[in-house]
Amino acid sequence: MKKFEKVLVANRGEIAQRIIKALKELGIKTIAVYSNVDKDAPYVRLADNRVCLGDAKDSYLNTYKLISAATAYKVDAIHPGIGFMAESGEFAELCNQCNIVFIGPGYDLINAMGNKSRAKQIARECHIPIIxxxxxxxxxxxxxxxxxxxxxxxxxxxxxxxxxxxxxxxxxxxxxxxxxxxxxxxxxxxxxxxxxxxxxxAVQNFKHFEVQILGDTQGNIIHLGDRECTIQRSNQKVIEEARCQNISEDLRQRIYDDALKIAKYIHYVGPGTVEFLVQNNEKYYFMEINTRLQVEHTITELITGIDIVKEQIKIFEGCKLELSQRDIKFDGYALQCRILAENMTQGGFPSLGKITKWNMPGGLDVRVDNGYGCGNKVTPYYDSLIAKISCRASNKEQAVKKMLVSLEETEIEGIKTNVEFLKYILKKDEFLSGDYTEKFMGKAVDRYNKEYKY
CATH class of the missing domain: 3.30.1490.20 (ATP-grasp fold, A domain)
Structure with missing residues (x-):
């Protein structure tokens, strides 16, 4: 086991901020990388050292620049975050060749799970239902x-x-x-x-159900419960819940068992998610495994009290997982809303420009992960996620009330956001009851556009 002294974070926005915070709390020096349009981003200011990768179009995906920065600062490891290099087996192997720890699974595992054909074959070998x-x-x-x-x-x-x-x-x-x-x-x-x-x-009338797994390098693997990710627009998640409502405990446990079965079969290491489609008749199907941290890991942290990012870092230092399955308890219910720079009255078209006002909510069991702040510019080069708001309470009804207050407290000016649309969704009876499938979101978007278009 070797404790990391310096880690380069090969990402941007809210996830870079999240990882840098965890590293600093563990006493590890941090190196942020940024493109020219991100030079004033909050995560850049937070890091101990900073490296400009140059133009926005040739930065976070430029392996030569990333490895050069890592080598120059003599880092022990690179954390790829979410997106960009997080699921690049080739980049993981390049880090290995340069004697830099890639904080994620190895080349073979990333490539096997990134190939949906191979992942489906592995699920069949594990006798897990497939589509x-x-x-x-x-x-x-x-x-x-x-x-x-x-x-x-x-x-x-x-x-x-x-x-x-x-x-x-x-x-x-x-x-x-x-x-x-x-x-x-x-x-x-x-x-x-x-x-x-x-x-x-095409499976229809389903819930998108994902199981958070966590494995170490010694072969210990546990799950941290599940999340409901059915509220999506254009196949992109918008609201996530932990844990899924309106599902029997027997079915939930069967899916947990299958998630652990496939994770153990492939000797999974680190945090990841095993994703399923679940129908009302209690049929379910394996969909894929994401070999990385998820945007929505925050709500699992809120109901378990486990810092998944810190656990991830310690795992790749070589530490044995100190948690066992019986240690995992679920306290209440949590949901996350993704704050997007999008104009929902124009079909979710990206909203670009300078943020002139930025007030985020706070309070007991309210968590904000932000990638922007007042004065920052939203550019066309990256996705529209600017912040995540997560709330926890004893049950869904109370957590939704807390989220609605948090969204009322949120003030962002200079660009358009989806805040009003999120409030619209949270107030719908179908969402509150949990009695919805993948078809709910499309209908809700249509209704919203008709009611608020001007």
Whole structure:
């Protein structure tokens, strides 16, 4: 075991801020990297040292610049955060070759789980339910047509590699297949430099259910409960809950068991999530494993009292996991709202510009993870997430009330945000009862646009 003395954080925004805080609390020196448009970001000011990577278009994804900065500061490790290099097996291997610890799983594991085809095969080997469809990338559109005829529409096309909701299309009828196939291949090539697709039967009327896992290098693996991530727009999560409502404890435990089964099978190390689709008839299907920290880890921390980022850092220092499954207790309910720089009255179009006012909420069991502040500029180069607000209470009703007050307290000017839309969703009966599926969000967006468009 070797305690880290210096760690470079290869990310930006709220997650870089979150990681830097954890590192500093552990007594570890921090190096932030930033592009020219991020020079005044809060995380840059917080770090012990800072390295400018240059132009926004050639910065956080430039492996040469990242390794050069890490080498110059003689760091022990690089924390990739979320996005960018977090799921790059090639970058993990490059760190290894340079004798720098990559705070994440190794090359083989990242690449195996990043390949949805291989992940699906592994789930089958573990006797975990999988969605009907191809386990190898399709050769051409004709193969998709054959599957559609056999399985019936709707079907789902999705990129074999990558994530973030890119390279995914639902095809409702045969006439849509040609356009959807071309768009899916093009988007996958652009986003992941690989146009391979899988075709599956489209599961409908489901909840998006994910299990937080945590494993060490000695083979100890536990789960930290689950999160409901069904509230999504364009396959991007907007509101997350811990834990999922309206699900039987028997079903919850069966999914936990399967999540641990596959995690142990692949010898998983670090924090990660095993994701499932769950239907009302208690059928469920394995979807994927994310081999990294999740944006919504905050709400799991609120109900368990466990600092997942600190645990992650200690695991990759070589420490044995001190927690056992029986140590994990769930205290109350928590939810997270993602504050996005988007104009919801114009279909969620990104809102760019300088933030002229920035007031965030506070109080007991209210947590804010921010990537911006007053005077910072929202640019077109990165995603629209500017802050996360998380609230915990004894039950969902009380946590939602706390969140609504927190959103009222939030003041952001100079750009448009989705704050009013979040309040709109939280007040809906379907959300409060937990009786909703993936179809709820689309209908809610349509209703909101009709009521508030001007």
């Amino acid at each position: 009907e469809g191809s386990e190898e990338p399709v050769a051409d559109i004709e193969e998709c047509e054959e599957f559609g005829e056999k399985a019936g529409y709707p079907i789902l096309l999705k990129a074999t590699y990558g994530g973030g909701g890119k390279g995914i299309r639902i095809v409702n009828r045969k006439e849509e297949l040609s356009d959807c196939y071309e768009l899916c291949v093009k988007e996958a090539k652009t986003a992941f430099n690989n146009g391979e697709l899988l075709v599956e039967k």
